Amino acid sequence: VLLVESGGGSVQPGGSLTLSCVASGFAFGSYWMYWLRQAPGKELEWVAVINSAGMSTWYADSAEGRFTVSRDNAKNTVYLQMNALKPEDPGVYYCASARGPVPPSSTADAYEAMGQGTQVTVAS
Numbered sequence: 001v002l003l004v005e006s007g008g009g010s011v012q013p014g015g016s017l018t019l020s021c022v023a024s025g026f027a028f029g030s031y032w033m034y035w036l037r038q039a040p041g042k043e044l045e046w047v048a049v050i051n052s053a054g055m056s057t058w059y060a061d062s063a064e065g066r067f068t069v070s071r072d073n074a075k076n077t078v079y080l081q082m083n084a085l086k087p088e089d090p091g092v093y094y095c096a097s098a099r100g101p102v103p104p105s106s107t108a109d110a111y112e113a114m115g116q117g118t119q120v121t122v123a124s
Contacts, residue, residue: 001025001113003095008118011085015122019080021095021115029053029073031097034111035080037120039091046104047093048080060104062088085122092117 007019019035035047048069050057057069068081078095096111108114 001097003097003113003115005093005095005115005118008093008120010121010123012124013085013087013122015085016081016083017085017120019082019093019095019118019120021078021080023076023078023095023097026097026113028076028097030099031112032100032102033069033071033078034096034098034102035067035069035078036094036096036108036114037089037091038094038117042091044094044108045091046102046106049102050078082120085120087122090120090122092119 002024003021005021030052032051034049037045037047047063048059050069050071054071066084071078094114094117096114098111102110
């Protein structure tokens with residue numbers, strides 16, 4: 001099982017980034033996919049989730065209205081479009097997989113797999 005994130009970088013406040021996560025080694029289309037974030041000195045935070053078919057999505061309050069999670073099951077890829085980035089959005093963003101819903105307060109071991117992360121920086 002392998003999850004590889006990409007697309008992180010440094011942007012100014014108000015800017016946009018699109019993160020990608022390519023999956024391999026498992027039946028991607030059967031798994032819910034999550035985007036998580038860990039800021040320096042803080043715990044892992046749930047950001048967004050999309051169900052296996054891509055028909056339902058959920059967002060943390062901090063991401064609602066600004067971030068969009070989507071997936072392409074034919075490409076084994078999940079995306080996180082981040083708009084209107086704020087100074088409180090930086091951190092290492094991870095994608096993770098699970099067979100179904102995972103409570104937002106869960107730690108990393110609640111997920112079946114997690115990628116190595118991609119760094120997002122928001123600075124003037």
